[in-house]
Amino acid sequence: MTQRHGLALGRLETVVLDQLWAHGAADVAAMHARVGEPRRLTRNTIQSTLERLYRKGLADRYKRGRAYEYRARLTRGEWLTQSLSRLLDATPGADSALVLSAFVDLAERTGEANLEALEALVRRRRRERGDPA
Amino acid sequence: MSAELGTLALSLVALLGFGVSTSLGSALAWPALRHALRRSHPERSARCLFAFATAATWLPLLLLCLCLAPGFLALIGVSQDHCLRQADRAHLCFAHPRLALTLPLGIVLSAAIAVLVAGSVRGARRLARWQRELTGLRLVGGEPLAAGARRIESLRPFSVTLGLWRPEVWVSSALVAALPSAQLAIVLEHERAHVRRRDSLRRLVAAVLSLPQLPAVRRRVLAELALACEQACDEAAARLGDRLAVAETVLAVERLIAQATPHPSLVGFGEGGVAERVRSLLEPAPAEPASPLHWWLGTALAIGAVCLAHPLHHLTERWLGWLLSVL
Numbered sequence: 539m540t541q542r543h544g545l546a547l548g549r550l551e552t553v554v555l556d557q558l559w560a561h562g563a564a565d566v567a568a569m570h571a572r573v574g575e576p577r578r579l580t581r582n583t584i585q586s587t588l589e590r591l592y593r594k595g596l597a598d599r600y601k602r603g604r605a606y607e608y609r610a611r612l613t614r615g616e617w618l619t620q621s622l623s624r625l626l627d628a629t630p631g632a633d634s635a636l637v638l639s640a641f642v643d644l645a646e647r648t649g650e651a652n653l654e655a656l657e658a659l660v661r662r663r664r665r666e667r668g669d670p671a
Numbered sequence: 672m673s674a675e676l677g678t679l680a681l682s683l684v685a686l687l688g689f690g691v692s693t694s695l696g697s698a699l700a701w702p703a704l705r706h707a708l709r710r711s712h713p714e715r716s717a718r719c720l721f722a723f724a725t726a727a728t729w730l731p732l733l734l735l736c737l738c739l740a741p742g743f744l745a746l747i748g749v750s751q752d753h754c755l756r757q758a759d760r761a762h763l764c765f766a767h768p769r770l771a772l773t774l775p776l777g778i779v780l781s782a783a784i785a786v787l788v789a790g791s792v793r794g795a796r797r798l799a800r801w802q803r804e805l806t807g808l809r810l811v812g813g814e815p816l817a818a819g820a821r822r823i824e825s826l827r828p829f830s831v832t833l834g835l836w837r838p839e840v841w842v843s844s845a846l847v848a849a850l851p852s853a854q855l856a857i858v859l860e861h862e863r864a865h866v867r868r869r870d871s872l873r874r875l876v877a878a879v880l881s882l883p884q885l886p887a888v889r890r891r892v893l894a895e896l897a898l899a900c901e902q903a904c905d906e907a908a909a910r911l912g913d914r915l916a917v918a919e920t921v922l923a924v925e926r927l928i929a930q931a932t933p934h935p936s937l938v939g940f941g942e943g944g945v946a947e948r949v950r951s952l953l954e955p956a957p958a959e960p961a962s963p964l965h966w967w968l969g970t971a972l973a974i975g976a977v978c979l980a981h982p983l984h985h986l987t988e989r990w991l992g993w994l995l996s997v998l
Contacts, residue, residue, distance in 0.1 A: 643945070
């Protein structure tokens, strides 16, 4: 089995994973009832989606009778942290850095000495303006 | 068909020549432009920097269109046929193509098409991957924080605007908990300005269309564009009231992120954006752009284009003729 954590997911994969987090382990039939039928998707589509999640290392599967039961390998929080990290930890100029704008650059720090100097500058300007401390 | 392909290959050679000239011209013009833009309103700076960054793509294409214009204008009967007088030169005209596709021109044509297709496919795949990542985050994470903003559970303090077509503001629970409400309002106003201005899309387009620029120039122009976008959003947040409060918020968020950085050795340190933004916010508010500069520039460009079409066409043919004789 190839385990490739951190691959971007398709929309259906995300929905299925979300269901695994919300309702716990499920086999293909149960997932089809929850996700496939409302969207008029075939059982095969749901089966291959669960299979892809398993191959990407985001779901585990166990044999239950004649069917596999799937459960999420990561918690929702762990997955969110991984996904966000891929976006936020991108070096400046990387692809992912281009699809987001951060309030303060997340990849480059100002440095303690510069930060203190800037804070002192702002405090002095407040004093000059007569603002309360 | 071979003659049309020959003209197409010749056009690509001309485009390459225009591209190289534009990139070199941009490198020479950059120091003066940077100096001039530092004194203008960030909104205007961002627009000018976007136009400058992308010039390496749109200017060569515009020049090529101008070169081909006399032939097309003659074809639709708008102007006299100029081709008969130019029979002995490398002929840039699809109406009367003369140059057969030779092996060197065929190689140029094939290589140009291969590079373009491969680059486009690669870029589209990478973009689709990040879009999928964002879609996944949208579907799974976050709860409403304020209009157009979501709060996401995370121990890392951050606030970002994610997405190209329908950008959204995401603020981490750590930042929400750490900032006073007045500073949080400033952060949200800053991010909403990014959403209104579609800065992520603007920066992505600039990054793609600036690829023909010299790498060192491109890096600096894109960094300057990112800074101008941030400063424009700072100015938008400062309209809530106090410029000093915006400067304090920038510093507060910078300090929170610095404290929460698990491996400080893995991130870069520099004067960077924060210092520039804070110093700019300590100055009086810059004057709003008085006149729509882009209309004047657009009009000047259109008039210049009409006047330059014929001389440029003949000059380019002469240059291509010389190049073919050398090769």
